[in-house]
Amino acid sequence: MAGESVQGLELGSVPTVNTGSTTSAAPTIHAPGLDDLPLQPDLEQWRRLAAARANALPWPLPTDEAWRRTDPRLFELDSMPVHARLSRRTELHEHPWDSFFDAVVELDGHGWAVRDRSGVVDPARLWIAPLEEVLRKDPALGSNFTGLSWPEVPWERHEWTALAHTTAALVVWVAPAQRFERGVFIRIRRPEGSLYCPWVLVRVEHLSVLHLVLSVEGRGDARYVENLWWSVGAAGQLRLARLQFGEGAASMQYLRGRVERDASLDLVSAQLGERAVRSNLAVDLAGPGAQARLGGAALVTGERHLDQRTLQVHSAADTTSDLRFKVAVQDQGRSVYRGTVAALRGAVRISGYQRNNNLLLSPGARADSLPGLRIDADDLTCTHGATVGQIDPDELFYLRARGIPEAQARRLILEGFFEEITSRVAMPDLREGLRRTLEQDLSA
Amino acid sequence: MNIAPLLEIEQLHAGVAGKEILRGLDLQIYPGEIHALMGPNGSGKSTLSNVLMGHPAYEVTHGTIRFLGRNLLELPPEERARAGLFLAFQYPVAIPGVTVARFMKAAVEAVRGREQVRAAALLHEMRETARWLEMEESFLNRAINEGFSGGEKKRMEIFQMLLLRPRLIVLDETDSGLDVDALKIVARGVHRALGPDTGVLLITHYERILNHIPPHKVHILLEGRIVKSGGPELVAEIERRGYDWLRESAAATS
Incomplete structure (x- = not known):
């Protein structure tokens, strides 16, 4: 173990994390990641190390480049008590989408529960269990999640804090060469009035296919910090949908994933x-032939603020990534997007694509878009682009000229705007469910 | 004769971006009539179709338009469509992500009334109409006009016209950029939509479409005014002599 980690351990035997925005230390030069702090069966000790990592980092300031467009005070974690660790038992709530899935997992303020609808949940096939239990039985599993660090996405204090305080750490592991009729649905019902930090780790072994949907909902104010990590083994496929609902909370999402040789991710x-x-999304195309399709749909209304960051890292040759993030902003809403496509040295013959389209629906709405490339390889194709605009008056006129009232015409155009993303949802039932949800949101 | 006109335009002055383009246009169309409006580029043909349909960028500064006895200028575009006015666009726009089927369901429900429309029957009608226009059925699941060829876009306009069953059809240069086969299909569609209560205003540059849809009356538009009206024989005269002789006589009378 690195000397620095040992030092961290000596800070104290109790995981104490200062969640307050005290005076900031010097700007971060080195932001250590998971590579020098691999997951280990003694999770309590690991949490203490994570707490030390958190304490060693400064809280961001509004003047920091990464936070200039998003006030870090929106995400102060100290204003809420840390939610207690969770036991296994909780009540499962029925959800109209449950029947689309083989297994339904629910996390709430009390604990977590699994409903195995098709008899597929089995440690030899589809293992759904707390991280502690998995690491005890299979210490090697932790190594699947090292390597999720890149200079472009330094580890932030918030995410180490969340890892140290994790309310529930859950593993979804798929054995090699498995495929399921439907998939797994993780529903997170975040509690109100506390700092709640779920941590979900997904490993799809080689040649397996997993459809996974994670949705988050909740009412009232809260601090929510989620770490969602995944890795997809050789020639495996992960079809992942992450749906953020809820009202009133400050939500931070740290999504880090790796796609290995000939594997694919569809997010x-x-x-x-x-x-x-x-929300922070970082995907590493780590093995030759790896592919990632990344789609984002966002609707920002009222006085909400949405800041999305994406990173597509091509670290192997012959890899492909295709990102399309679409955002519609209404009322006094505010959207910030910052994306990077990075081609590391040796990542030849890659194809990287990144596009962010913003639709402003009200005069007070605002969207900033900062796409970018970082190329250290040759012989490749990388394209990026961004648009910020309003609904085309000619499109609106065309629909109205066919008898469709203006408000309905605007809704149709908006649904069409998002269709490029919703059509990427692989499960037909879920695709329809998401379309209906969007329709309801747009008519609200 | 006791029949009321479908459309009555009186002394219409209108323009776009502060520029007056129509300068005192008069026109009456009765049920069952096919009118052709011809004129060179810049004479105001497209301005007239935009003003009729209610494009918000166009401004009417003087004059009246009555459609089926109602003051058309008071109605927003959607109300005009529901009253029975249909414009086949010269340049139909693409609307990404909205399928033809979804769009037409919304349009037919708006025009015929939601309670009059049964989803299964409408889908059947759409399929039948698409087949009749020699379009692939898969076209119903494509996004409106997205990636459509010129001919497909015009057929899409005719498809909508047939489903919406309008009282007055305005075809804005629907013939431009069409090959002969596509033109024949468009003409067939117009004939199918025609009835004793229906009128047509054909806006065009060329006589070609008029061979397929013979007009009862022909009007020549020059510099925002109708300078000459007549029967079908006027078409041949324009083909032979162009517009310049009319320009001179228009200048002499104004």
């Missing part, structure tokens, strides 16, 4: 809720 992210959201 659809929908941001449809909460008062302030900062």
Whole structure:
């Protein structure tokens, strides 16, 4: 173990994390990641190390480049008590989408529960269990999640804090060469009035296919910090949909994933809720032939603030990534997007695509878009682009000229705007469910 | 004769971006009539179709338009469509992500009334109409006009016209950019939509479409005014002599 980690351990035997925005230390130069702090079966000790990592980092300031467009005070974690660790038992709530899935997992303020609808949940096939239990039985599993660090996305104090305080750490592990009729649905019902930090780790072993949907909902104010990590083994496939609902909370999402040789990731992210959201997505195309399709749909209404960051890292040759993030902003809403496509040295013959389209629906709405490339390889194709605009008056006129009232015409155009993303949802039932949800949100 | 006109335009002055383009246009169309409006580029043909449909960028500064006895200028575009006015656009726009089927369901429900429309029957009608226009059925699941060829876009306009069953059809240069086969299909569609209560205003540059849809009356538009009206024989005269002789006589009378 690195000397620095040992030092961290000596800070104290109780995981104490200062969640307050005390005076900031010097700007971060080195932001250590998971590579030098691998997951280990003694999770309590690991949490203490994570707490030390958190304490060693400064809280961001509004003047920091990464936070200039999003006030870090929106995400102060100290204003809420830390939610207690959770036991296994909780009550499962029925949800209209349950029947689309083989297994339903629910996390709430009391604990977590699994409903195995198709008899597929089995440690030899589809293992759904707390991280502690998995690491005890299979210490090697932790190594699947090292390597999720890049200079472009330094680890932030918030995410180490969340890891140290994790309310519930859950593993979804798929054995090699498995495929399921439907998939897994993780529903997170975040509690109100506390700092709640779920941590979900997904490993799809080689040649397996997993459809996974994670949705978050909740009422009232809260601090929510989620760490969602995944890795997809050789020739495996992960179809992941992450749906953010909820109202009133400040929500931070740290999504880090790796796609190995000839494996593919298909991600659809929908941001449809909460008062302030900062979402960070970083995907590493780590093995030759790896592919990632990344779709985002977001609707920002009222006085909400949405800050989305994406990073597509091509670290192997012959890899492909295709990102399309679409955002519609209404009322006094505010959207910030910052994306990077990075081609690391040796990542030849790659294709990277990144596009962010913003639709402003009200005069007070605002969207900033900062796409970018970082190229250290040759012989590749990387494209990026961004648009910020309003609904085309000619499109609106065309629909109205066919008898469709203006408000309905605007809704149709908006649904069409998002269709590029919703059509990427692989499960037909869920695709329809998401379309209906969007329709309801748009008519609200 | 006791029949009321479908459309009555009186002394219409209108323009866009502060520029007056129509300068005192008069026109009456009765049920069952096909009118052709011809004129060179810049004479105001497209301005007239935009003003009729109610494009918000166009401004009417003087004059009246009555449609089926109602003051058309008071109605927003959607009300005009529901009253029975249909404009086949010269340049139909693409609307990404909205399928033809979804769009037409919303349009037909708006025009015929939601309670009059049964989803299964409407889908059947759409399929039948698409087949009749020699379009692939898969076209119903494509996004409106997205990636459509010129001919497909015009057929899409005719498809909508047939489903919406309008009383007055305005075809804005629907013939431009069409090959002969596509033109024949468009003409067939117009004939199918025609009835004793229906009128047509054909706006065009060329006589070609008029061979397929013979007009009862022909009007020549020059510098925002109708300078000459007549029967079908006027078309041949324009083909032979162009517009310049009319320009001179228009200048002499104004």
